[in-house]
Amino acid sequence: MIFRPDHKFTHGAETSKMQIEGLNVHIAGQHILKEVNLIIPDKRITCVIGPSGCGKSTLLRSMNRLIDSVEGAHIEGKILIGEVNLIDSGEHLTELRRRIGLVSQKPCPLPMSIFENVAYGCQIHGIRNRRKLKMVVRHYLEAVGLWDEVCERLNAPATSLSLGQQQRLCLARSLAVEPQFILADEATSALDPIASRNVEELFVKLKNDYSIIMVTHTLRQARRIADYVVFMYLGELVEAGLASEVFDNPQHELTKKYLSGAFS
Amino acid sequence: MRAKFIEEKTVKALMYLSTAIVALAVVSILWTILSKGWGAMSWDMISKLPGGGFYIGKEGGFLNAIVGSLYIVGTSAVLGLLVSIPVVFYLNVYLRKSSRLGYAARLACDVLFGIPSIVYGAFGFALMIYFGMRASLGGGIVVVTLLIIPIFIRSMDEAARDFPREILDTAYSLGATRLQTIRVVLRQIAPGIATATLLSIGRAIGDAAGVMFTAGYTDSIPTSLSQPAATLPLAVFFQMTSPIKEVQNRAYAAAMVLTLIILVLSIGGRLIMNRFSKNKLS
Numbered sequence: 001m002i003f004r005p006d007h008k009f010t011h012g013a014e015t016s017k018m019q020i021e022g023l024n025v026h027i028a029g030q031h032i033l034k035e036v037n038l039i040i041p042d043k044r045i046t047c048v049i050g051p052s053g054c055g056k057s058t059l060l061r062s063m064n065r066l067i068d069s070v071e072g073a074h075i076e077g078k079i080l081i082g083e084v085n086l087i088d089s090g091e092h093l094t095e096l097r098r099r100i101g102l103v104s105q106k107p108c109p110l111p112m113s114i115f116e117n118v119a120y121g122c123q124i125h126g127i128r129n130r131r132k133l134k135m136v137v138r139h140y141l142e143a144v145g146l147w148d149e150v151c152e153r154l155n156a157p158a159t160s161l162s163l164g165q166q167q168r169l170c171l172a173r174s175l176a177v178e179p180q181f182i183l184a185d186e187a188t189s190a191l192d193p194i195a196s197r198n199v200e201e202l203f204v205k206l207k208n209d210y211s212i213i214m215v216t217h218t219l220r221q222a223r224r225i226a227d228y229v230v231f232m233y234l235g236e237l238v239e240a241g242l243a244s245e246v247f248d249n250p251q252h253e254l255t256k257k258y259l260s261g262a263f264s
Numbered sequence: 265m266r267a268k269f270i271e272e273k274t275v276k277a278l279m280y281l282s283t284a285i286v287a288l289a290v291v292s293i294l295w296t297i298l299s300k301g302w303g304a305m306s307w308d309m310i311s312k313l314p315g316g317g318f319y320i321g322k323e324g325g326f327l328n329a330i331v332g333s334l335y336i337v338g339t340s341a342v343l344g345l346l347v348s349i350p351v352v353f354y355l356n357v358y359l360r361k362s363s364r365l366g367y368a369a370r371l372a373c374d375v376l377f378g379i380p381s382i383v384y385g386a387f388g389f390a391l392m393i394y395f396g397m398r399a400s401l402g403g404g405i406v407v408v409t410l411l412i413i414p415i416f417i418r419s420m421d422e423a424a425r426d427f428p429r430e431i432l433d434t435a436y437s438l439g440a441t442r443l444q445t446i447r448v449v450l451r452q453i454a455p456g457i458a459t460a461t462l463l464s465i466g467r468a469i470g471d472a473a474g475v476m477f478t479a480g481y482t483d484s485i486p487t488s489l490s491q492p493a494a495t496l497p498l499a500v501f502f503q504m505t506s507p508i509k510e511v512q513n514r515a516y517a518a519a520m521v522l523t524l525i526i527l528v529l530s531i532g533g534r535l536i537m538n539r540f541s542k543n544k545l546s
Contacts, residue, residue: 064436064437066436069432069433069436071360071362094436094439094440097438097439098438100437101438102434104430104434108431108433108434110448110451111431111452111545112543120438120447121438121440124439124440124441157542157543158543159543159544159545170434173438174437174438177439183437
């Protein structure tokens with residue numbers, strides 16, 4: 001760890017386990033997530049799978065409360081990180097969000113240079129020292145294997161990178177604020193096969209330090225990298241467990257059908 | 265087929281025609297101003313104060329009007345930005361898209377946008393009488409600022425409304441508060457801010473009615489906010505209405521300077537805008 005933003009936040013011990021209890025989400029009167037109970041294990045890759053519209057992304061967006069910015073969204077239940085409930089965290093929300101990184105489907109660089117993209121998060125958490133920022137930026141660009149490709153043009157706009165590079169930049173940006181969780185919403189679906197493989201390998205490497213929750217549409221990807229699998233259908237959590245168990249011996253009829261490709 | 269062919273050709277010809285009308289208008293305006301103003305133009309014009317009164321005088325130049333205009337427009341643009349950026353930020357980051365307050369605020373801006381500058385002038389004048397103030401640089405600045413705020417807000421708001429929501433989500437996910445997203449928002453709408461500034465300055469520097477009652481007119485350069493200030497549009501107006509030919513030509517020279525300032529601002533603004541846009545996500 002290169003930096004630790006001042007931890008005024010003292011609720012409970014730091015743990016990378018997330019516990020979801022009785023989570024219900026309504027959006028404009030529609031019941032999107034129904035009584036979801038789930039434990040996200042520490043420092044593992046948990047893949048959320050399920051057909052389109054089953055609530056995977058809503059679940060992910062609830063985990064960092066970005067669901068709040070959806071018009072007409074109403075969320076209830078508990079999402080516990082340590083002792084703190086994310087859902088009524090009040091003033092601690094922004095600090096909690098720092099601990100939950102996000103990599104979205106389409107790479108979303110901020111309208112800034114490559115350097116500033118990685119430094120932005122640290123700056124909003126109070127790091128002003130230029131030398132320290134440089135160290136942080138370099139460290140995390142190296143962590144995602146981007147440093148050698150961009151060290152000559154750190155001041156170039158982030159949009160000048162290829163999509164695959166942008167996605168790794170976004171990952172570096174998330175890592176730079178030192179989260180414990182990484183939420184990835186189909187993080188490789190907009191990328192070409194090689195870039196996609198790169199990002200995938202990164203996730204596998206990163207699970208030593210972070211708890212990764214990944215929504216994916218590609219069953220093969222889930223089979224390759226998941227330690228745990230969560231299968232959702234129509235807003236309900238149907239089955240969750242060790243990847244090997246869910247894939248090789250699904251308990252629920254719907255899971256069997258989905259895994260055999262009966263619907264997608 | 266034949267009908268479509270003719271239709272295509274006719275429409276194309278009409279489009280050429282409209283483009284030509286616009287181009288012709290620009291060229292003929294520039295030509296009129298240049299041909300009449302060039303003769304009266306000299307270094308003295310832009311470097312000296314009027315010698316014999318602005319209405320009948322032939323001596324000296326109109327440095328008073330150039331400086332007065334720049335004072336008023338420069339200060340108003342800065343004040344306008346300071347007021348408008350928080351409004352646009354609030355409308356687009358804090359308020360939801362369906363917000364009634366947002367709707368009301370935008371409607372109010374549209375109404376203000378449509379109010380003629382002479383009404384702003386009259387309003388400012390009434391206020392100044394109420395407070396016992398005399399025509400002054402300060403009064404002109406206030407009225408011109410009020411005049412351009414709706415232009416600022418509306419054109420920046422247009423830019424901010426296409427703002428990709430994912431950028432905000434990204435900033436939030438890094439632990440930014442809503443206020444802290446301002447850096448990202450400003451970067452993304454920077455080209456919109458530049459356009460808004462250009463539009464506002466263009467409107468402000470060319471406006472005669474707003475400053476007529478409020479800033480007044482004078483032959484000297486104001487040294488405090490409470491002194492009256494001359495402006496280029498009024499220099500054109502007063503000298504143009506003079507019966508003396510030489511004085512009329514001085515009006516064209518002033519118009520030429522005014523046009524040149526706007527040209528320089530527009531071209532310079534575009535260059536700067538390209539620089540601002542380099543980080544923008546499309």
